[in-house]
Amino acid sequence: MKKYLLFDLDGTLTDPKIGITTCVQYALHSFGIEEPDLDKLEPFIGPPLRDSFMEFYGFTAEQAEEAVAKYRERFQNTGIFENEVYAGIPEMLKNLQSKGYFLALASSKPQIYVERILEHFDLKKYFAVVVGSELDGTRETKDQVVQETLHQLFKENPIEPDQVYMIGDRKFDVEGARALGVESVGVTYGYGSKEELKEAKADY
Template identity: 40%
Template structure:
């Protein structure tokens, strides 16, 4: 879903990153945990391709929308899923090549970085610490454990508010993600989005994004204020 955009670089005051599919390749662990969840609750197990659709949006919402689960059924399934995901978060997961260096470059340039993920905040922090990325993150923004804050728009609003409390300039933020949930959530907060091509989204999900990048080097150019050649 490459979109060549020669002039989109700005003097960003802070950068918000999605986690799954943007910073880390977590799909293997997520889909495996979903398989175990469906088996444990006695539901049919979907194909791996179908399970990839679950990566990104809040799980309870997806279960209600895609599986017609009731509120109670979705809450129970979420609890079961998390019991498996706690392990897979650190085992069937990896940082995408070049991401660690990019975060260090942003930190070196004094550009505050935060996460804005639908993954529970506690688990997101644990993952970042495990992979040695936490020192580059000013604030770890994520969903609440009870998913009362799980929609991406709410997570982004919360993350921006918490950054402001820390004295971060949030006047020129940019969101980096891989799914249309990131674009929609950022747009609801008047934040532009750069979509990454290495994640789990489809070309159609890039609609509304300011730019789509196919490599970490291209993303680095946009975030550090350098124009990208057409």
């Protein structure tokens, strides 16, 4: 039995759509770009924001940095709480913890926001380790996040990737797990389609 369960946050434990897409909309507006349809901004849920602004709107690296700063202007006190926990998640986490699993949170969202969201929804008590990215853009890719999470979980002991599942809703979760030799579980109620997860070669 695998003992260590790494969970993604956005689209896996909580539905952050309104907060994330509205803050992206706010950032785009500052560049004179109007996008009234929040559904079209769903691809921003999951990957690092800088990458998304460059990929979807052709921003330069410098413009992407500006856009992220603008996004955070609204997100840090408003967008962060335009979010809700998926039904059954607290009960599931409590059940897993009671059965002796070690639970960890591994998110590409900045750690300071991850901690606040978990505290706000009273979920932090279930996690032995919580790892996010840094506001300065370091530890932003999923493989870096997974690597740091494993390091904190196993501490000075040898890391046992065969004892770990990474659970998430996007290809980035699957790819990050694969890079570290960890099996992945794709959830299909989030923001990645079943096809996306299969294509990324999710194990389950």
